[in-house]
Amino acid sequence: xxxxxxxxxxNNHRAVILAHNYCRGEVQDIADFTGDSLELARKATEIDxxxxxxxxxxxxxxxxxxxxxxxKVLLPDxxxxxxxxxxxxxxxxxxxxxxxxxxxAVCYVNSTAEVKAECDICVTSGNAEKVMATLKGEEIxxxxxxxxxxxxxxxxxxxxxxxxxxxxxxAKLELCDIRNGRLxxxxxxPVLVHPECDKPVREAADxxxxxxxxxxxxxxSSAGRFVIGTEAGILHRxxxxxxxxxxxxxxxxxxxDMKKITLEKLRDSLEKMQYEVxxxxxxxxxxxxxxERMLSIG
Ligand code: 13P
Ligand code: SF4
Numbered sequence: 001x002x003x004x005x006x007x008x009x010x011n012n013h014r015a016v017i018l019a020h021n022y023c024r025g026e027v028q029d030i031a032d033f034t035g036d037s038l039e040l041a042r043k044a045t046e047i048d049x050x051x052x053x054x055x056x057x058x059x060x061x062x063x064x065x066x067x068x069x070x071x072k073v074l075l076p077d078x079x080x081x082x083x084x085x086x087x088x089x090x091x092x093x094x095x096x097x098x099x100x101x102x103x104x105a106v107c108y109v110n111s112t113a114e115v116k117a118e119c120d121i122c123v124t125s126g127n128a129e130k131v132m133a134t135l136k137g138e139e140i141x142x143x144x145x146x147x148x149x150x151x152x153x154x155x156x157x158x159x160x161x162x163x164x165x166x167x168x169x170x171a172k173l174e175l176c177d178i179r180n181g182r183l184x185x186x187x188x189x190p191v192l193v194h195p196e197c198d199k200p201v202r203e204a205a206d207x208x209x210x211x212x213x214x215x216x217x218x219x220x221s222s223a224g225r226f227v228i229g230t231e232a233g234i235l236h237r238x239x240x241x242x243x244x245x246x247x248x249x250x251x252x253x254x255x256x257d258m259k260k261i262t263l264e265k266l267r268d269s270l271e272k273m274q275y276e277v278x279x280x281x282x283x284x285x286x287x288x289x290x291x292e293r294m295l296s297i298g
Contacts, residue, residue, distance in 0.1 A: 002263045002264065002267055003026075003030055003263070005267050006030055006263065006266055006267050006270060007030070009267065009270035009271055010053075010270060013050065013051050013270060013273070014049050014050040014051065015049055015050065015051035015052070015053055015270060016032045016033070016047050016049040016051070016052055016053070017030060017031045017032050017033075017053045017055060017266070018031060018032065018033050018034075018035075018040050018043060018044070018052060018053070018054050018055065018056070018064070019031035019033070019034045019055040019056065019261075020034070020035070020036070020037070020040060020055065020056035020057075020060060020211075020233075020258065021034060021035065021036055021211040021212070021215070021233060021234045021237055022056075022211070022231040022232075022233035022234060022255055022258040022259075023055050023056065023233055023258060023259075023261055024233065024236075024259060024261065024262065024263075025233075025236035026263055027055050027261055027262070027263060027266060028233075028236055028237060030263070030266070031055060034237060035212055036124070036125070036126050036210045036211040036212030036213070036215075037060060037063075037109050037110070037124045037125070037126065037210070038109075038124040038125075038126035038127055038210065038212060039126070039212050040054075040056070040060060040063075040064070041060075041063050041064070041067065041109065041124070041291065041295065042295065044063065044064035044067045044068055045067050045068070045295070047068065047071070049071070050071065050072065051071065051072045051073075051074060051270075051273070052064050052068065052071055052072070052073045052074070053074045053076065053266065053269055053270060054073060054074065054075055054277070055076065055261040055266060056075075056080070056258065056261070057080045057081055057082045057085075057257050057258060058075060058078075058080060058081045058082065058085070058277070059081075059082055059085045059109065059110055059111060059112065059113075060109075061073055061074075061075040061277045062112070062113045062277055062279055063109060063291060064277075065277045065278070065279050065284070066113060066116075066279055066284045066287050066288050066291060067288065067291065067292075069281070069284060072273065072276060073276065073277045074269050074270075074273065074274065074275060074276060074277065075269075075275050075277050076261050076262075076265040076266050076268070076269035076274075076275070077260040077261055077265050077275075078275040079257075079260065080257045080258070080260040080261060081257055082110050082167075082257060083167075083168050083257075084108075084110050084144055084145060084165050084166060084167045084168070084196075085110045085111050085112055085115075085144065086112070087144045087163070087164075087165035087166070088111070088115060088143045088144040088163050088165055089112075089114070089115070090112070090114035090115050090117065090118050092163075093105065093115055093118045093119075093141075093143060093163075094118060096141055096143075096161070096163070097118065097141065100139060100141060100161060102139050103138075103139040103140060103141045103161065104120045104121070104135055104138050104139065104140055104141070105118060105119040105120050105141045105143070106119060106120065106121055106122070106123060106131075106132070106135070106140055106141065106142050106143070106160075107119040107121075107122050107123075107142075107143050107144070107290065108122075108123060108124070108125075108128075108142075108143070108144060108145045108148055108149075109122055109123065109124045109291075109294075110144070110145065110167075111143065111144055113279045113283050113284065113287045114283055114287075115143065115144070116286075116287035116290050116291065117282075117283045117284075117285075117286035117287040117290070118286070119143075119287075119290045120290060120293070121135075121290050121293045121294055122287075122290045122291045122293070122294045123148075123152075123294060124210065124294070125148060125194065125195050125196070125209075125210035125211075125213075126210035126212050126213060127294065127297070127298040128148055128151075128152045128195070129152050129155055129156065130297060130298040131294055131297050131298060132152050132153075132156055132158070133156060134297055136156060136158065137158075139161075140153075140158070140160040140161065141160070141161045141163075142160040142161065142162045142163065143162075143163040143165065144163045144165030145162075145163075145165050145166060145167065145196060146162040146163065146164050146165060146166055147166055147167070147170070147195060147196050147197060147198060147199070147202070148195045148196060149162035149163075150162060150199060151195040151199075151202055151208060152195075166196070166198075167196040169196075169231055169253050169254070169255045170194055170196035170197045170198075170229075170230065170231075170253065171196075171197075171198060172251055172252075172253060173193065173197050173198070173201045173229050173250065173251040173253065174198075174201065174251070175200050175201060175204055177201075177229070177250040177251045178191055178193075178201060178204045178205060178227070178229070178250065179204075180250065181227035181229070181248050181250040182227060184227075184248050185225045185226070185227045185246070185248040186225055188223070188225075189223060189225040189226055189227050189248065190206045190207060190217075190221065190223055190226055190227070191204070191205040191206045191207070191226075191227040191229065192205065192206070192207050192208075192209055192214050192217060192218075192226060192227065192228055192229060192230075193205040193207075193208055193209075193229030193230065194208070194209070194210070194211070194214075194229065194230040194231075195208045195209075195210070197229060201229065205229060211230060211231075211234050214228070214230065214234060214238070215234070215237060215238065215241065218238055218241075218242055218245065219241060219242060223245075224244070224245055224246060225245070225246045225247075225248065226238075226245065226246070226247050226248065227248045227250055228247050228248065228249045228250065229249075229250050229251060229253075230253065231253050231254065231255045231258060232249055232252070232253055232254050233254075233255075233258060233259070235247055235249055
């Protein structure tokens with residue numbers, strides 16, 4: 001069985017397998033730890049292994065490498081990227097910083113290592129509000145996600161200079177999907193959406209949460225039915241951890257990049273020690289400061 005091969009290779013190489021909540025169910029099942037971007041970044045700092053195999057997309061594996069420069073970090077499919085992270089380059093961010101020299105530059109973790117290296121601090125969807133609360137009153141450049149930036153600035157009563165980046169997957173969600181979700185699940189079913197969704201969708205939902213936040217919310221809620229407005233991979237974990245509860249996904253959201261990591265690619269990655277993620281040390285050093293500042297806050 002391929003799962004046995006993966007376990008054997010993992011043990012032989014003293015490797016640990018991390019998987020994002022959007023990964024294929026079978027990949028989540030074999031991983032040592034499954035979580036959201038914040039949980040995975042934290043986990044990466046606690047790992048006692050020689051090799052980290054990151055099942056997710058490139059910016060996540062880069063974050064693990066930045067936090068563990070001496071470890072081998074592998075991404076089983078080198079083409080698994082996040083289109084939103086590619087929506088701003090370091091050069092574009094430098095131009096923006098030159099235009100607003102007094103501003104603090106903040107990046108969503110869904111960004112390249114080079115962009116992180118240009119930033120004062122990083123945030124994830126799981127801690128953005130808490131981190132940004134420490135910067136209240138400051139002039140802020142927020143990249144690349146205009147929706148997360150818009151969500152947090154509104155919550156904190158602030159106004160940010162947001163880059164116009166977005167997640168093409170969550171952007172598909174529309175108001176009518178929320179309505180259809182409520183009709184299917186019942187009017188008392190909580191509607192959970194990701195902060196990467198567009199403003200009207202966020203405002204029509206009951207809760208705006210990171211994927212880890214959704215898992216926690218569902219576990220602690222007394223409700224029996226939930227409308228889920230994020231990438232479909234999360235349903236595997238929600239159903240597995242809450243077999244008695246019912247989930248109503250909306251919008252048919254699937255991130256092709258997150259689905260690129262298959263059991264076969266994971267096995268090949270462990271067998272051939274491929275594809276190693278490298279971040280030049282001068283970039284990693286600056287990006288590490290932005291990520292560590294975030295982790296020290298929440
Ligand atoms: P989370 O940090 O909430 O898991 O989100 C990551 C992501 O890429 C959402 O599209
Ligand atoms: Fe990027 Fe969106 Fe895929 Fe998340 S779901 S990895 S933000 S494209």
